[in-house]
Amino acid sequence: MASQLGLDAGAPEEKGNTPVTTRKFIPVAAPMLVGNEKAYVMDCLDSTWISSSGKYIEQFEQAFADFCGVRYAASCCNGTVALHLALLAFGIGPGDEVVVPTLTYVATANAVKYCGASPVFVDSDPETWNIDPALIEARITSRTKGIIVVHLYGHPADMDPIMSVAKRHGLFVIEDAAEAHGAEYKGRRIGSIGDISTFSFYGNKIMTTGEGGMVVTDDGTLAAKVRQFKGQGWDPNRRYWFPIIGYNYRMTNVAAAIGLAQLEKADWHIGRRREVAEWYNENLKDTRGLTLPVEKEWARNVYWMYTVILDDKNYIGIDHTICITGSAVYPIYFIMLYTRCVNGIETNNYPIYRIISRSSYSSNSRIPTTGIIHRTSSRNND
Numbered sequence: 001m002a003s004q005l006g007l008d009a010g011a012p013e014e015k016g017n018t019p020v021t022t023r024k025f026i027p028v029a030a031p032m033l034v035g036n037e038k039a040y041v042m043d044c045l046d047s048t049w050i051s052s053s054g055k056y057i058e059q060f061e062q063a064f065a066d067f068c069g070v071r072y073a074a075s076c077c078n079g080t081v082a083l084h085l086a087l088l089a090f091g092i093g094p095g096d097e098v099v100v101p102t103l104t105y106v107a108t109a110n111a112v113k114y115c116g117a118s119p120v121f122v123d124s125d126p127e128t129w130n131i132d133p134a135l136i137e138a139r140i141t142s143r144t145k146g147i148i149v150v151h152l153y154g155h156p157a158d159m160d161p162i163m164s165v166a167k168r169h170g171l172f173v174i175e176d177a178a179e180a181h182g183a184e185y186k187g188r189r190i191g192s193i194g195d196i197s198t199f200s201f202y203g204n205k206i207m208t209t210g211e212g213g214m215v216v217t218d219d220g221t222l223a224a225k226v227r228q229f230k231g232q233g234w235d236p237n238r239r240y241w242f243p244i245i246g247y248n249y250r251m252t253n254v255a256a257a258i259g260l261a262q263l264e265k266a267d268w269h270i271g272r273r274r275e276v277a278e279w280y281n282e283n284l285k286d287t288r289g290l291t292l293p294v295e296k297e298w299a300r301n302v303y304w305m306y307t308v309i310l311d312d313k314n315y316i317g318i319d320h321t322i323c324i325t326g327s328a329v330y331p332i333y334f335i336m337l338y339t340r341c342v343n344g345i346e347t348n349n350y351p352i353y354r355i356i357s358r359s360s361y362s363s364n365s366r367i368p369t370t371g372i373i374h375r376t377s378s379r380n381n382d
């Protein structure tokens with residue numbers, strides 16, 4: 001089993017006079033390109049439509065909008081710029097504050113900074129590890145313009161109370177769904193609940209285009225703004241006319257071709273993840289010192305990464321057929337860049353976050369409290 005999983009902690013072997021280590025690197029994820037990816041990419045090459053126009057862009061955008069259950073989808077070159085585009089569409093700028101969960105990838109907070117605005121961190125719910133809706137209101141000020149919700153590791157955030165608090169205070173809600181393609185909240189696809197939502201198609205994501213992103217919304221005005229910002233600010237009614245400063249954030253037809261093929265097999269990709277998660281749940285449920293990921297009764301978890309919390313006192317080790325690779329998310333406000341954002345706020349004010357991500361920063365323990373468990377290995381996309 002160990003070799004099947006690519007795990008081998010054995011001593012170096014001798015080959016001639018050269019010691020060769022038998023240790024293998026285990027990637028966080030590897031893309032599964034098992035559908036029409038190659039055929040569609042070859043079609044781009046044969047037709048020479050390899051830049052940011054072409055039939056696959058339109059087809060992928062339409063198919064992804066349908067997949068999420070929304071009217072509009074605009075492709076872009078990664079999930080970070082998708083967040084930037086969403087914030088630009090709301091006109092976020094210097095002086096504004098945007099609520100962001102403490103436990104997320106750095107891109108969520110970076111996108112707020114790109115606009116010259118400030119991320120304001122809110123701690124996590126202890127069960128789902130997503131933003132705790134009950135703690136949001138206390139962080140809202142006269143400068144708060146919106147909330148970015150992250151569906152961490154594939155489990156949806158509790159959207160109803162978040163939408164209520166946003167409505168009460170006149171705030172927008174962006175769903176950062178980079179890690180949760182196809183997840184559901186109360187029977188609705190995530191990405192269709194907030195005002196605007198963003199996805200990543202990086203190589204380790206549930207669906208990939210190599211590098212890529214998508215912004216989806218039901219709001220035609222927001223969609224039009226996103227399209228203009230991603231295309232250098234180009235006036236949709238006048239060629240080579242640029243009334244605003246935009247960006248070149250476009251996706252290529254080649255990337256969209258891969259994305260369309262991935263989307264055609266979305267149910268299969270998600271089904272496989274859920275099967276593997278069930279396998280882990282069953283095999284790990286009696287392991288002392290492990291907190292396994294949940295699936296709340298209102299949620300469909302797509303298990304982007306099967307992540308556990310290790311209790312470093314009670315943890316007694318797990319079977320050698322699996323391994324734990326380390327912390328998937330670092331505490332964002334411990335990152336030097338973001339210490340300013342929490343000026344005057346003791347780290348103790350984020351107790352749940354500390355528990356979930358403590359290990360990365362504990363000086364005398366090498367055991368991560370947040371770990372990713374792997375079953376397969378191939379190419380590196382971590």
Ligand SMILES: Cc1ncc(COP(=O)(O)O)c(C=O)c1O
Pocket residue numbers: 078079080081104105107108150176178179199200201202212213
């Ligand atoms: C929650 C979250 N937001 C945003 C991003 C950024 O996506 P990308 O790497 O495509 O820029 C990621 C990527 O891992 C992510 O996990």
